[in-house]
Each structure stands twice: as C-alpha cells, then as structure tokens.
Amino acid sequence: MDFSLSDEQSLLKDSVERFIQNDYDFDKRRKVMAEEDGFSRKNWQQFAELGWLAIPFSEEDGGFGGGAIELMLIMEQIGRGLVVEPYLPTVVLAGGVLRRAGSSGQKEQYLASIIDGSKLGAFAFAEPQGRFNLADLTTTAKAEGEGFTLNGHKCVVLNGPSADFFVVSARTAGDQRDAKGISLFLVDADAKGLSRRDYPTVDGLRGSEVMLENVKVGKDALIGDKDAALPLIEAAIDDATLAVGCEAVGGMEVLYKATVEYSKQRVQFGQPIGKFQVLQHRMVDMFMEYEQSKSLMYMAAMRLDEGYNDAAKRAVSGFKVQVGKSGRFVGQQAVQLHGGMGMTEELSVGHYFKRLTMIDTLFGNVDFHLKRYGSFE
C-alpha cells in the first residue's frame, strides 16, 4: 500500500500544474475558445513538446509507457484549468483504441502523428438510439470487395469538427444490441460520404453529428479483430471515464476553494457571508464531497494499473457514481453560494458547473454506473 508518487510522476504533475497556472487562466481560456477551432493549436504543439501527448503510449510506439496514475495526474489538472484542447478525444479515446489494438501500420501512421501533435482524432462510438450502451449499434460495415462500406449516424462525437481521423464503431454481424459482431474502423475525416454537422457543446467544447453514407474503407482500416471489438471499446471508454472523473475532481477542488474565498469577501448584513453557520456547513459538505471523490479516484486509477479486470471496471464505475453525485452537488452549491454572480458567464464558477454537469452524462451517468457497479458482485 503506497500513495506516494514516483519522481517522474511528480515531475509530470508539476509540469501540467505549472502550465495551467501560468498559461491557462480564465481570460486566456476565453481567448483560446474564441479561436476558429475553439481551442489553441499553439497550445497543442506545446503539449506535444512537453511530451504530454506521448504519455499513455508504449516506448515501442514512441511514447512514455504511462498508466492510469499518469492519466489521472494530467486530467486532474486539465479539470482545474477547464482545458478545452482535445486531449480526451485524441489521446485517451482514439489513441486508447489504437495503442491497444492498432496494427503496426496503423500505429506508425496514426500514433506517431498523435504524439507529435500533427493529427487530431475522435472516437465515434455513440449513436442516437444507444444512450450509454456501447453495443447498441445500427451503423453497419459491410464487407465488400477489398474493404468495407459504412453506413450510419454517430452522435455527439467530441472533437468531431477538428478531427483528422475518426475511430468508428460499427456492426459487422449480429443484431442491434449483440455483444458480438462489433468492429472498429479508421475513417479519415475527408473520406467520401462522411459528412458532419458541427456545434459547440454547453461546456465549451466542440462536437459533431457524423453521418456515414456508403463510406468505403480498405481492409487495412479495420482495427483489431473483426466482430470482436466490444471489449476494446469498453477498455478505452473506461480509461476515458477515469479521465473525465479526474477532470471533475480537479474542477471540484477549484469550486469549493473559490466558494470559500468568495464567502470571506462577500459582505451582507454587516459581515462576510462565510460567518453564517448554514453556509459554513454547506461548504464543509462541498469539501467532503471533493475528498470522497478524490479517494475513489485514487482507487480507480490504482485498480486500473493492477490490470484491466472486473475489479478495475467496478472501481471505475464506483468512482463515476461518486463523481456524478458530488460534481452535481459541488457545482450547484458553488453557483448558489455565489448568488447572482454565480449565474453569470463572466465568472468561472458557472463554467465549472457546466463542465461538471456534462461530465455526469459522459460515458454513462450515475444511474448507468450504479447498475454497472452492481453487476460485478
């Protein structure tokens, strides 16, 4: 049992923390979001130079061989800074699939360009009718000639507007919700027949509806084994679930501390509102929710690093339940205690609140993960 970080891990944490503190304050973030892509390409290059884009990939693939703890350290800081650069879709999701199952050709072409920052990716796994069920797919990929033809509608694909390539889940066999018969494909953004409807999301990111109409890909576009991709999807999504959970923990820390500070400044009835016991206890509750979430964050990350098994999946789901509930509470109370100011776009508080609310939805909400947690008895 050991909760301490290695020297490398401490360095990584410090490096991301420093960037968030020095180069990513709320005003800079606002400017970055106003850029055409909704994030800064310059920042992305800096991430590449600092080595952050290489963290989860094996040394063989040109990466650092980092695990769940490293992911946790990065994402917690990303959460504190409300970073909008597409680390999650590119590195954790698309990169997560490719590093696990990509062929050597796919890795050479795609992983290398993720690591050097030249290509952005996205994972098109969700569909309108599927909600949080990763196996509920109506998108099809039919084997035709030398390759496959894809048809279907993938929804709310994060980083869709800027992605150079998509990892797409599609049914190659079986019925709509069968666990078997699912395959993954690499589809370039400019593939013929792929069209997008782009939009901003409520928490300041960008997403797309991605329509696939007779999109033809070669057989080398297949990632891993045909018909057997569900476990692979699940593994990448569990990493991503940990990742957004860590973001939430970072966001909660900022929010509870900002609320405490505000309550020391804001004077009503002749005294700082932080002197009122009813508000003090509310803030103690916020603090406790944050700490409990952080505890389960450590647990989920350590379990994932022990091996990807039922215990790890259970820990991830337990963490996501906690973060869903705690994030809602901390976000809502931060707005409440900031009063009218908490309602404004000017203050960062509301932006954290929006992100926390969306994190509950991402990769399955509290209800979904409660059921999943319970299924690993």
Added chain:
Amino acid sequence: MELKLREDDLAFQQDVREFLDRHWPEDVREARRNTGRFEESKGESPEVRRFFDALNERGWAVPNWPQDWGGTDWTPTQKYIWDKETARAECPQLSAFGARMLAPVLYTWGSDQQKEQFLPAIREQKMIWCQGYSEPGAGSDLAGLSTRAVRDGDDYVVNGTKIWTSGAHVADWMFCLVRTSTEGKKQEGISFLLIDMTSPGITVNPIHLLGGIHSVNEVELKDVRVPAKNLVGEENKGWTYAKGLLTHERTGIAGVARSEMTLARLKKVATETSVDGGSLWDDADFRRRVTELEIDLEALAMTELRVLSQVEQGGAPGPESSILKIRGTEISQTLQVMQIEAFGYYGMPYPDQTLIDNEGPIGEPFALAAMQAMLYGRASTIFGGSNEIQKNIISKAVLGL
C-alpha cells in the same frame, strides 16, 4: 501508487487471522452474533476472559500503546490490518474508555505512579473506566463545565453532576474533567482528575436509553475527596490533555471494518428475505440503495487509507482525516436503518432476553440485535463531538472560515 499489501504485510495478516481463529473461533462468534443486548463488560463470560488473556500473552492487547507499556512496534499499516481483522472476527474489544481514551493521556502526561497503577490493569481488562466529561449544562460546549474541584490539604473536594456517563454503573474508576479555576478563559481552568468510583459521595443513577438499553448514567459527586496524586499533569491544563486525546486513535474512528461487516450481513439478510416470490435482493430499489451505500463506504475506506499512508510516512493526518467521523457515522446509521427495513414486520418484536433464552427467538434471530444497534447507533452522531460540532471544526480549521 499502489493498493496491494506488501508481502510482509500479507504474512502479518495471515498471523493475525490464525490467532483470531484459534482464540475466537467461529462457533463462539456465531453464538454471540445474535445476542444484541448492549454489554458493558466486567462480568464477562469465560470465553471473553480467555480471549483477553490470550491477547495479553501474545502482546497484542494494546497495539497502539508504547512498547514499554505492552504496546507493539507495528506500522500504521499493520495496525490497520489488525483493526480490520478484529472487526471481521467480531471479537470483543477492551473497554475503549480505558484502553483507547485514558491510556494515551496517562502514558503521555501521567506520573510514573499513575502509569504503574493503571496501565497494566487497563491492558488486562481488570479495571474498567468511565469518562466524566459531559454535564447537564455542558454538552457540545464542553468547556462550559462547572463541576468544581477545590484543593483541601492533600485532597481535592469535588462537587457537581456528570451525565451521559457510559458504563459508570460497572466502572471502577472515572477520569473526569473538573473546574479548578474560574479565572481567564473557560478552557484554562479545567483539570484532569482520576476518581475511584467507590469513593464516598458518588451516586450513579441509571438513564434508560431508547429500547430500554442501560449503558449511560448520571453521576452525582457530593463532597467527594480525591487524593491530589490523582491529578493528571498540571492543574488547569486538563483541557489540553483532553484535546490531545482526540488526536490519538485516528484510524478506526470511521468504523469502516465494522460497517463492512454490517453491509455483508445486510446483503445476506436481503437475499434470505422473500418478496413476491423472489428475494429482497431482487428488488431494484432496495438494491440500488445498498449499492449507493457500498460506494460511499468504499470512498470512506479509501479516505482512511490516505490518512494512514500520510501517518506512515511520518506526516500529520491531512484535512481529509476530519471527515472520517462524520461520514463514518452517517454511513453506519444508514446501514443500521436498512437492516431494520430488511426485516419488515419482524423488526417489530422486542422481547426480553430471558423470553428468548427460554422460548427461542421470534421471527428473525438477528432482528433484535439489529434493532438495538439502530437505536443505540443514533448516539454516534451525537457523542464525541456531535457531527454539527465536527463541521464547525472543519469550517474553522480546514476552510479557514
């Protein structure tokens, strides 16, 4: 970072399990499981006495004490394993007032004579203590206590009333906060006295708690003469000692291991309780609530481990340690209520123990113990500084409000 126990810790865990299985075997556990009546033990059963003797023989009776006084050199992880395994084995605990609360004060601030006189007897569970803190007018505001101790020759003469005194009716001694000065701040006029319960002038009046449980009392002290050698440390420094005591025994305060046992039993009860041809465990609403509680408990367990690892590395417990008592008691109370729910109608019978002894249990054998645990459990968010007081402390000490 990693969660797994090291090889040597696993070996230690194995030693502990073997010891507990030998000296507190499953048939004894089973026999005691369904007797819920709250016990303040001095007149304990022969098997309990044998267990305490075995603990002392092995040198494991008071792991947290200094080695000079019979403690161990265990690491915080080993102590954690011990807490967890003893909870799992449902074995008896030394009376906490002596072993966990008074002893740290004595071995830190007591005189040599006090240490010699009291520590071995506490370790062997041959001397039972009670805690004279709360008063009718001093509950959460403990420093407002008014029981007076006036020096008269070689004695203090003590007058006042203590209340909610657990186990006073079986205790041999009481450690007591008394007012020795009314000058200055109210915290600065308090002293820490050790009082022999057989002293003339002490009257113990029982208070019957919810469910008819007699564990607490009102203790009247009328012109009780206490030899001055029974003063711990310096006069008027008692508040410091009492507060220092609160920082001891950090681990275990959350009651994680105990709640894990209760949770396991709750699940078992739910699978054995029939509902609509299936079991209560098949009821999605009930199951959901149990699952939520299980996650809460896991979070708490991890928070406790975080604190433990800070202590193991020689640091002070971080701010997260302050939430252990609050969340621990909230979770155990919720578990206790859910047990009662699980029993349905058979949560209602509340027979006398003698009736059960003569004619057998009514309905679920365990229901009575569960009800008593639930009723008595309400006290957990009140005593030791109510949870509201705990929040005041966090607000001030951690959030700086």
